[in-house]
Amino acid sequence: MTAAGGGSAPVFDQRFRAQLRDLIAWRRDIRHFKPDPLDPALVDDLVRLACQAPSVGNSQPWRFVLVEDPALRVRVRANFAAANSEALHEYEGERAKLYASLKLAGLDKAPVQMAVFCDAAGALGHGLGSRTVPETLMHSVAGAVTLLALAARAHGVGVGYVSILDPQRLCEDLEVPADWHFVAYLCLGYPGIEDSDVPELQRRGWQDRLEYRSFVHRR
Ligand SMILES: Cc1cc2nc3c(=O)[nH]c(=O)nc-3n(C[C@H](O)[C@H](O)[C@H](O)COP(=O)(O)O)c2cc1C
Structure with a gap:
């Protein structure tokens, strides 16, 4: 393929579309992992697709x-534990009890862990679009994370999003440049939980997913 492009575009048929719907419906945020390792070539391919x-x-x-150093992983777990216990104090009564019972990260077992950042100072793109709406840089990274999660699911690999972290502490621990903003800490591995097409937080009574039409507005 050249810089101008190349190859002929594939045609997606009905069977593929049905599988794509299933892929989207059965992607889940995973917090329970088997300890089995992931093939590094697969992880590399997932990042390639995300890009x-x-x-x-x-x-x-x-x-x-890619957070591989066991000592760094211990620091990330401590960061999560502190942020999670702080978050717990923001709830009261039954909601606090329910929050305390939730498993909100798979940091103890996930064989692959990666932090994802947005480089706000990167020269690529020459500011097109992001001059008017700087947040679009962060939005772009969020889209990449979603692609990665879908591609992982297609391999039966689960991805869990961890945002209950002190981002500044994480950036310091990982020694990333000052212009990198934290987007996601991802746990990857084979799920240690049965597949479901219903989010775990819905099954646990935290928050139901609403009917999609309730999010559509017209002006
Ligand atoms: C930006 C973002 C941050 C999230 N942070 C966490 C988190 O810290 N802990 C957690 O258990 N799940 C986290 N999640 C996962 C959501 O809870 C999950 O996507 C939602 O409950 C719907 O479930 P599903 O992804 O299985 O459809 C996060 C998801 C997103 C998109």
């Missing part, structure tokens, strides 16, 4: 940090 996400001005602001 095909749309990005404002083609800025490709995503940065992936």
Whole structure:
């Protein structure tokens, strides 16, 4: 393929569309993992696919940090534990009890862990689009994370999103440049939980998913 493109575009048939719907419906946020390792080539391929996400001005602001050092993982778990216990204090009564019973990260077992950042100072994209709406850089990275999660699900690999962290502490621990903003800490591995097409937080009574039409507005 050249810089101008190449190859002929595939045609997606009905069977593929049905499978794509299933892939989207059965993607889940996973917090329970088997300890089995993931093939590094698969992880590499997932990152490659994530990097095909749309990005404002083609800025490709995503940065992936594979967190492999056990000592660093211990620090991330401590960061989560502190942030999670702080979050618990913001709830009261039954809601607090329910929050305390939720498992909100698979940091103890996930064989692959990666932090995802947005490089706000990257020169790629020449500011197209992000000059008017700087948040579009962060939006671009969020899109890449979603692609990664879908691609992982297609391999039977689960991805769990962890945002209950002190981002500044995480950036310091991982020694990332000052212009990198935290987007996601991802746990990856084979799920240690049965597949479901219903979010775990819905099954646990935290928050139901609403009918999609309730989110559509017309002006
Ligand atoms: C930006 C973002 C941050 C999230 N942070 C957490 C988190 O810290 N802990 C957690 O258990 N799930 C986290 N999640 C997962 C959501 O809880 C989950 O996506 C939602 O409950 C719907 O479930 P589903 O992804 O299985 O459809 C996060 C998801 C997103 C998109």
